[in-house]
Amino acid sequence: MLKSKTLLAVAAASILFSSVVAAQYKDEYTVxxxxxxxFPWGQAADKWVELVRERSDGRINMKIYSNSxxxxxxxxxxxxxxxxxxxxxxxxxxxxxxxxxxxxxLFSLPFLMPDYDAIDAITQGEAGDVIFxxxxxxxxxxxxxxxxxxxxxxxxxxVIDEPADLDGLKIRVVGSPLFQDTFNALGANPTxxxxxxxxxxxxxxxxDGQENPLSVFDVARIDQVGQNYLTLWHYMADPLVFxxxxxxxxxxxxxxxxxxxxxxIDAGQWEIEKSRAELDETLATxxxxxxQVTELTDAQxxxxxxxxxxxxDTWTPKIGEDLVKMAQDAVANR
Ligand code: X2X
Numbered sequence: 454m455l456k457s458k459t460l461l462a463v464a465a466a467s468i469l470f471s472s473v474v475a476a477q478y479k480d481e482y483t484v485x486x487x488x489x490x491x492f493p494w495g496q497a498a499d500k501w502v503e504l505v506r507e508r509s510d511g512r513i514n515m516k517i518y519s520n521s522x523x524x525x526x527x528x529x530x531x532x533x534x535x536x537x538x539x540x541x542x543x544x545x546x547x548x549x550x551x552x553x554x555x556x557x558x559l560f561s562l563p564f565l566m567p568d569y570d571a572i573d574a575i576t577q578g579e580a581g582d583v584i585f586x587x588x589x590x591x592x593x594x595x596x597x598x599x600x601x602x603x604x605x606x607x608x609x610x611x612v613i614d615e616p617a618d619l620d621g622l623k624i625r626v627v628g629s630p631l632f633q634d635t636f637n638a639l640g641a642n643p644t645x646x647x648x649x650x651x652x653x654x655x656x657x658x659x660x661d662g663q664e665n666p667l668s669v670f671d672v673a674r675i676d677q678v679g680q681n682y683l684t685l686w687h688y689m690a691d692p693l694v695f696x697x698x699x700x701x702x703x704x705x706x707x708x709x710x711x712x713x714x715x716x717x718i719d720a721g722q723w724e725i726e727k728s729r730a731e732l733d734e735t736l737a738t739x740x741x742x743x744x745q746v747t748e749l750t751d752a753q754x755x756x757x758x759x760x761x762x763x764x765x766d767t768w769t770p771k772i773g774e775d776l777v778k779m780a781q782d783a784v785a786n787r
Contacts (some may be wrong), residue, residue, distance in 0.1 A: 490519070527648070528647055541698060551696070599721040599724070601691040609655075613747065624663065634763070639761065683744050684746075695721060
């Protein structure tokens with residue numbers, strides 16, 4: 454008698470438990486991005502959502518909120534919002550999360566990564582693991598890498614092919630103070646503002662220039678707001694990170710965690726390949742629109758490298774000596 458009562462209780466408890474577990478899944482998860490579907494960044498998020506929906510037979514649904522709308526346009530608050538529970542998931546740029554995760558400033562060190570192999574050597578190697586561990590420790594579970602791209606410099610005033618050309622130019626920069634240091638080192642006058650504020654500031658001439666990947670320059674039609682000069686200096690690239698807040702992550706079953714992660718890896722790989730493959734065509738389009746595109750000679754390139762060396766002195770201790778060394782070695786041995 455006692456035994457069967459216990460069994461009943463166990464059965465009741467397990468039914469209760471499984472319904473509690475099932476109830477923990479939300480009908481829909483919020484996914485934050487800065488750029489919407491017209492850009493590779495938004496497409497990366499679209500792909501992730503689509504793959505997860507397909508592979509879970511519609512059990513896991515995610516809805517994308519682009520233009521940083523969940524944080525009122527302030528992309529530097531996206532990471533904190535994931536931590537506080539305001540945002541469930543995101544596909545975010547390393548730049549925008551670097552105020553909360555100092556290691557992410559690694560990618561913004563000027564001229565650390567000369568080419569795509571260098572980016573991959575970092576993200577796919579030991580340094581990438583260290584960075585993912587740092588993100589996880591701060592409350593967010595990173596799943597996979599994507600790519601915003603190499604950021605090129607545009608302005609409305611003149612051809613820029615040496616640091617002196619930047620003298621006094623007002624340049625809109627993104628969320629990490631590292632960018633202030635880089636552009637100050639070049640003699641420019643950097644102004645930090647969100648993406649939401651950038652285009653209006655370019656339109657009114659409140660700033661003379663900006664830096665963003667070619668895909669962003671193209672799709673956002675930055676040429677139409679007077680940005681007639683574009684310098685291909687490849688000074689840095691910002692990877693994207695697919696991520697889920699730790700709190701939400703822990704509510705998924707191990708099988709669904711694996712599903713979410715693999716879908717993010719596949720979406721990221723798809724987006725990285727696609728955006729790299731589209732680049733030549735994007736550049737041709739930009740040239741056709743009459744933008745004057747400047748490519749640097751090796752000597753001109755070296756002058757920019759030299760002029761921004763001080764940024765390493767200030768930022769290597771903040772990022773971590775070991776991590777910077779690890780990344781530099783990965784790049785050297787790529
Ligand atoms: O604000 C930018 O420049 C953008 C869209 O590239 C990022 O969010 C890093």
